[in-house]
Amino acid sequence: xxxxxxxxxxxxxxxxxxxxxxxxxxxxxxxxxxxxxxxxxxxxxxxxxxxxxxxxxxxxxxxxxxxxxxxxxxxxxxxxxxxxxxxxxxxxxxxxxxxxxxxxxxxxxxxxxxxxxxxxxxxxxxxxxxxxxxxxxxxxxxxxxxxxxxxxxxxxxxxxxxxxxxxxxxxxxxxxxxxxxxxxxxxxxxxxxxxxxxxxxxxxxxxxxxxxxxxxxxxxxxxxxxxxxxxxxxxxxxxxxxxxxxxxxxxxxxxxxxxxxxxx
Amino acid sequence: xxxxxxxxxxxxxxxxxxxxxxxxxxxxxxxxxxxxxxxxxxxxxxxxxxxxxxxxxxxxxxxxxxxxxxxxxxxxxxxxxxxxxxxxxxxxxxxxxxxxxxxxxxxxxxxxxxxxxxxxxxxxxxxxxxxxxxxxxxxxxxxxxxxxxxxxxxxxxxxxxxxxxxxxxxxxxxxxxxxxxxxxxxxxxxxxxxxxxxxxxxxxxxxxxxxxxxxxxxxxxxxxxxxxxxxxxxxxxxxxxxxxxxxxxxxxxxxxxxxxxx
Numbered sequence: 001x002x003x004x005x006x007x008x009x010x011x012x013x014x015x016x017x018x019x020x021x022x023x024x025x026x027x028x029x030x031x032x033x034x035x036x037x038x039x040x041x042x043x044x045x046x047x048x049x050x051x052x053x054x055x056x057x058x059x060x061x062x063x064x065x066x067x068x069x070x071x072x073x074x075x076x077x078x079x080x081x082x083x084x085x086x087x088x089x090x091x092x093x094x095x096x097x098x099x100x101x102x103x104x105x106x107x108x109x110x111x112x113x114x115x116x117x118x119x120x121x122x123x124x125x126x127x128x129x130x131x132x133x134x135x136x137x138x139x140x141x142x143x144x145x146x147x148x149x150x151x152x153x154x155x156x157x158x159x160x161x162x163x164x165x166x167x168x169x170x171x172x173x174x175x176x177x178x179x180x181x182x183x184x185x186x187x188x189x190x191x192x193x194x195x196x197x198x199x200x201x202x203x204x205x206x207x208x209x210x211x212x213x214x215x216x217x218x219x220x221x222x223x224x225x226x227x228x229x230x231x232x233x234x235x236x237x238x239x240x241x242x243x244x245x246x247x248x249x250x251x252x253x254x255x256x257x258x259x260x261x262x263x264x
Numbered sequence: 265x266x267x268x269x270x271x272x273x274x275x276x277x278x279x280x281x282x283x284x285x286x287x288x289x290x291x292x293x294x295x296x297x298x299x300x301x302x303x304x305x306x307x308x309x310x311x312x313x314x315x316x317x318x319x320x321x322x323x324x325x326x327x328x329x330x331x332x333x334x335x336x337x338x339x340x341x342x343x344x345x346x347x348x349x350x351x352x353x354x355x356x357x358x359x360x361x362x363x364x365x366x367x368x369x370x371x372x373x374x375x376x377x378x379x380x381x382x383x384x385x386x387x388x389x390x391x392x393x394x395x396x397x398x399x400x401x402x403x404x405x406x407x408x409x410x411x412x413x414x415x416x417x418x419x420x421x422x423x424x425x426x427x428x429x430x431x432x433x434x435x436x437x438x439x440x441x442x443x444x445x446x447x448x449x450x451x452x453x454x455x456x457x458x459x460x461x462x463x464x465x466x467x468x469x470x471x472x473x474x475x476x477x478x479x480x481x482x483x484x485x486x487x488x489x490x491x492x493x494x495x496x497x498x499x500x501x502x503x504x505x506x507x508x509x510x511x512x513x514x515x516x517x518x519x520x521x522x523x524x525x526x
Contacts, residue, residue, distance in 0.1 A: 007345020007357070009338050010405060017402040018364050021375030028378065073276050076269045086517075088273070090510050095280045097506045099480060100465055102499045105487045106283035109290065109496075115298045116286060146280070196366070204368030206466070211487070221370045228374050228470075236378070239371045246368060 022243075028236035041237035048223055048238060055220040056245075058134065059203035062141035066149040066198050067191065069142070074153030074190065075183065078160065085158065089151070096147045104211050107140050111212070136212040137219075141202045148197040156190030157183065192253060200246055284503055291496035307497040314494065320482040323393070324462060327478065331400035332457035338401070339408025339457075340450050344442070346409065347416045358413075361406035372403060373470030380471060391473030399471040400461045407460065408453030415449035 032038035077088045095103065110117055111131040118130055130136065160183060168178045206221030218226075220242055228235030291308070295301030311317060346357045364372075380395045423445070427437035443450070465480035472481060486495050 004345045004348045006341035007343075007349075010342030010345070010409070011357070013338060013402065013405065014360055014364065017376065017379075017398065018360070021372075021379045024378045024382070025371070025375045069276070072272055076273060086514065090514055091277060092280070094506055094510055095284065097459065097463070097510075098284060098499070098503060099463060099483055101480065101483045101487055102287070102495070102502065103283065105483075105495060106287045106499070108487070109298060110283055110286055112298070119298075143279070143283070146276075150276075200366060200368060204370050206370060207484075221368075224370050224374060228377075232378065235374060239374050243367055243371045246366070247363075250366060 025236045025240055025243075028232050029240045032233060038233075041233040042241075044231075044234040045237040045241055048220070051218065051220050051223050052241070052245075054217070055203050058137060058141065058209075058219060059199050062138050062145065062202045063149075063195055063199045065138065065142050066146050067194065070146060070149035070153055070194065071187075071191075073150050074157050074187075077150070077154045078157035079162070085154075089154070092147050092150050092154075100144065101207065103144060104140055104208055107136070107143060108211050111136055131212060132214040132217075134213060134217050137209050137217050140208045140212045141205070144205075144208065145198040145202060148201075149194040152193040152197065153187060153190040156193075157187050160186050192256075195253060196250060199249070203246065204242055284499065287496045288500040288503060290493065291500040293493065293496075296493060307493045308501075310492075311494050311497045311501070316477065317479075317482055317494075317498070320477040320479050323477060324479040327393070327397055327400055328458050328461040331397055331404050331461045332454050335401050335404035335457045336408050336450060336454045339405045339453055340412050340443075340446065342405070343409050343412035343416055343446075343449075347413065361409045364403070364406045365410070369464075369466035373399075373467045376402070376467065377470040391471055392476040395471045395473065396468055396476055396478070399467050400464065403464070403467060404457035404461055407456040408450070411453040411456065412446055412449040415446045419445050 029041050030037060030039070032040050077085055077092075080088065108131065109115060112118070113129070113131070115130075121128070121130075164182055164186075165178055168182045173181060203219075204221050206219065206225045209217045209219045210222055220238065224235055224238050224242070227238075290298060292303050292305070293300055294304035294306070342357075346354060349357060376395075376399050377391075380391050380398075384390055419442070424437055424441045427441045428434070432440065463480070465484060468478050468480060469484070472478070483495065483498070486492055486498075
């Protein structure tokens, strides 16, 4: 049973279908159309730095909103009876199984001009453009990824022993104190994995901004989609920068998480 | 539940379900816009008559079943192997799986597309069903590895040895003891692979070539044109299927829990 051999197909698979493609991206990013070494692709990629910054900004705001909305929900869920917990988990998971594009399309339907919300608002004499701006993009992101924040928070918080919370109360902590000194420190692993699961896809997603945003709201994923088909080199450079940026973010986040966990 | 908690939960559920419910309502609307023109089932009839959508549905299921089955086999074997590595090598293998899960879909998609394009020129093939299948196996397998690994760590090796002592050959002992012990992890891995494969748009989009259609790609084409209320009908049907599946799984779990309790 102490065999290592069964992992060989996987190792080969990962080398061929994960490592080789990444090396190819690196190669294309560092060459020009003729295949000779060049940093031209990176210079062109730098031209999209405003889109990069916007993507990070949108991802940051969306993640923050998700966290703020999901935290109380995760806590409420974790303090219920077992059967209620299971039921609520199911309720939260069902929309995740809906196709990603259909969920975005639902918001296009809702927010469009003369759509249900627009019509309702105009009854009250409010006329605003609901779709085609950054707010709509962020709303779409929050909607897409909220379950990915709620579930890890809930999972971690459901492991917090209720007696600990009661003990803190008995020892004189008020509700805020209990939250700050007991629940929050113990929920940090959930916060970290929630942020990971929301930030990475929001920063790199494409289509959400195309569907809900205006022409000035496109994100870095959209740029990759747009230029990769015609210019492999610049597309590769942008993809590479995106991947490295996200890996650095994850390393920092996990480092931060470890420190916090030790301090607590 | 306290009142405030109840209200909050209700608000979250409203936020998550309202858009889907609106699509479901409009799937019965006898008109192409979001103005109510009366009840109809014609979009559903249109949907079932649309041979493109039906073949896309078939392709999606075929890829999902094959990819998750193959990923489950490779991933389970990998987990058994990885568990027997130690130290840095093991860490390297585990991190390889983690990186492949965490790297953005767009990057996975374009990098695979690059490779398939180059390989296609070298070996004279075009992207299509096979490249999509290979890509799906690639992103599914790490999920299987990650869900099986913790199970192996808690497995008792003496059980396997006992099976050998009691007259099983290696294969029988593997099948009857190891696979049996790992089954919950294997099943979770399979289920995750299956759902991710069904739901994938980005990676399929980059590796499908010119003509291979899956449901996600079909939905992309339809939503991009934003004209056909058939999308609403499709959403409604998918929503119902998902709810039914979830209820079945939950009831099964509940029964299993009860049996464990007894």
